[in-house]
Amino acid sequence: MSSYEFSLRLNREVTDAEVEALYEAGCSDAAVETGPLGAMIEFDRNAPSLAEAITAAVRDVEKVPGLRAVGLACDSMVTLLGISERAGVSREAVRLWAAGLRGPGGFPRPVMITPGGESVWEWEQVVPWLLENGPGRQKVFLWSYSAADSKAHVLFTADRVLRARDALRLEPDDVVRKELERLLEDA
Secondary structure, three states: OEEEEEEEEEOOOOOHHHHHHHHHOOOOOEEEEEEOOEEEEEEEEEEOOHHHHHHHHHHHHOOOOOOOEEEEEOOOEEOHHHHHHHHOOOHHHHHHHHHOOOOOOOOOOOOEEOOOOOEEEEHHHHHHHHHHHOOOHHHHHHHHHHHOOHHHHHHHHHHHHHHHHHHHHHOOOHHHHHHHHHHHHOO
């Protein structure tokens, strides 16, 4: 068995009593923290595979009434600075690409904007644009290769699954929710 480190994003902040309940539910290999990205629980979990470690951690967290895992913190989320560092260009160059003021246009749209107004992109959406249009193509290729390794791929996929589950839970229309649940079952 191997040890896997990852962080789950939670649906809300955790009370002191819930921290104890998490420990009793099997999360003795985790630490809870609240920061600018919300409530997170960081695991160092032993399991046969990363996917099994994540699945077991999610199930353990969700044993505590009211707590849900709604995503993973993973290296696939990048800011202007992260893109610039990976692509080997200035932050200003990336800002101009993103604003459509430099380059051929078509730079991917951010997937979210933080409460502080900072744009965040998924690296896997940025890489194809950089490979075709960016000046540091060789450096980007190396990053895109490492982003596609099995661990990053599992984290990225698990994050999307958890986000989809959360979106379904929040859907108020039962008919719509059931139809979309069938879509997930078909996967």
